Amino acid sequence: xxxxxxxxxxxxxxxxxxxxxxxxxxxxxxxxxxxxxxxxxxxxxxxxxxxxxxxxxxxxxxxxxxxxxxxxxxxxxxxxxxxxxxxxxxxxxxxxxxxxxxxxxxxxxxxxxxxxxxxxxxxxxxxxxxxxxxxxxxxxxxxxxxxxxxxxxxxxxxxxxxxxxxxxxxxxxxxxxxxxxxxxxxxxxxxxxxxxxxxxxxxxxxxxxxxxxxxxxxxxxxxxxxxxxxxxxxxxxxxxxxxxxxxxxxxxxxxxxxxxxxxxxxxxxxxxxxxxxxxxxxxxx
Numbered sequence: 207x208x209x210x211x212x213x214x215x216x217x218x219x220x221x222x223x224x225x226x227x228x229x230x231x232x233x234x235x236x237x238x239x240x241x242x243x244x245x246x247x248x249x250x251x252x253x254x255x256x257x258x259x260x261x262x263x264x265x266x267x268x269x270x271x272x273x274x275x276x277x278x279x280x281x282x283x284x285x286x287x288x289x290x291x292x293x294x295x296x297x298x299x300x301x302x303x304x305x306x307x308x309x310x311x312x313x314x315x316x317x318x319x320x321x322x323x324x325x326x327x328x329x330x331x332x333x334x335x336x337x338x339x340x341x342x343x344x345x346x347x348x349x350x351x352x353x354x355x356x357x358x359x360x361x362x363x364x365x366x367x368x369x370x371x372x373x374x375x376x377x378x379x380x381x382x383x384x385x386x387x388x389x390x391x392x393x394x395x396x397x398x399x400x401x402x403x404x405x406x407x408x409x410x411x412x413x414x415x416x417x418x419x420x421x422x423x424x425x426x427x428x429x430x431x432x433x434x435x436x437x438x439x440x441x442x443x444x445x446x447x448x449x450x451x452x453x454x455x456x457x458x459x460x461x462x463x464x465x466x467x468x469x470x471x472x473x474x475x476x477x478x479x480x481x482x483x484x485x486x487x488x489x490x491x
Contacts, residue, residue: 211400211407213237214247214259216388218355219429219440220281220289220447221260223418224411226425232417235410243355244312244388257396258407262314263386267463270476274397276390276408277480279415280451282458284384287374288443289358290315293367294350298327305332307341307348314387315354318373321465326380342366359443360434374446383458384448392481405483415449 215225227233240247240256248265250256251273258276266273294301301323308316316333323329331350338351338361353361362370377385390411397404418425426441435443448455456478463475 210236210238211257211396211403212255213239213407213411214250214256214261215239215241216244216247216260216281216355217241218243218289219359219433219443220355222425222429223422223444223449224260224279224414226428227414227417227421228410233410233414235407237407237410244314245310248313251391251393254393254395256393257400257404258390258392258411260388261391262312263389263459263462264314264317264466264472266389266391267466267472267476270479272394273391274394274479274481275451276392276411277483278451279390279411279449280386280455280459281388282384282386282448282450282455283374283378283446284448284454285375285378286372286446287385287387288362288372288446289355290318290373290387291353291358291362292319292350292371292373293353293361293364294369294371295347295367296349297369298323298371299329301331301350302329303331304349305334306350306352307336307338308333308352309338309354309357310335312352312354315352315373317466317471318377318385318387318462319352320471321462321469322373322376322380324469325465326376356433377458377462381458381461383461384455385462386451386455386459389451389459397481405481408481408483419449 244262247259248262251259347366374385422444427437429440430437466472467475
């Protein structure tokens with residue numbers, strides 16, 4: 207490969223601790239960073255247009271034979287996540303037969319909501335795709351909304367939606383496990399063709415993660431720019447996120463995949479297969 211490796215970036219604040227050090231040159235790299243919402247990045251990886259990327263967990267589950275997981279790097283939570291929310295005008299158990307507006311940007315969060323409604327709350331609903339922010343601005347008021355990312359952070363105190371369900375907390379109460387919304391994956395054919403360069407890229411990502419975790423407090427002010435959340439609230443948000451993919455997180459991810467399979471959302475639960483790094487920060491650290 208002569209071209210620069212392309213790294214996909216989710217266009218939400220939750221990846222700021224990983225990508226800020228890369229984009230500001232604090233962690234040197236030669237990657238071309240391509241930004242998009244989760245659904246767009248999933249499609250780009252599916253078409254082989256990115257070499258590695260942050261992606262929806264369910265994208266790995268659906269096409270695991272095409273990908274390898276980056277070790278110890280994910281976007282998840284061990285309780286409230288604050289940016290994946292079911293906003294409802296009525297209690298969740300009263301949503302039977304109602305429609306829930308779901309952003310087309312999300313795949314994993316929509317699948318998680320389906321599981322929670324069907325398996326935990328025993329509620330049958332309809333799902334519609336749309337842009338909640340635009341609809342609310344027009345004066346439309348859906349009965350319930352699945353909001354993710356920056357939109358969820360902005361809408362979580364909306365006066366018309368008094369019933370708020372944080373899907374990270376809902377999963378924890380249901381299973382007792384962490385939840386992994388996003389993973390970093392590598393295109394297997396790219397790994398086979400250019401392993402050394404991709405191994406270097408993975409180590410740059412891991413160094414960026416380390417930098418971000420060590421500088422969360424200074425990133426809070428940066429993240430609050432253009433948001434209704436102040437720096438203190440943004441720190442609360444970042445502190446509730448986990449960027450690790452250790453044993454507990456892997457167990458939670460495998461449980462999610464097993465439930466998806468049992469519910470017929472995916473054909474079968476995939477094995478977690480990771481890129482094996484010969485020269486790795488994981489081994490050095």
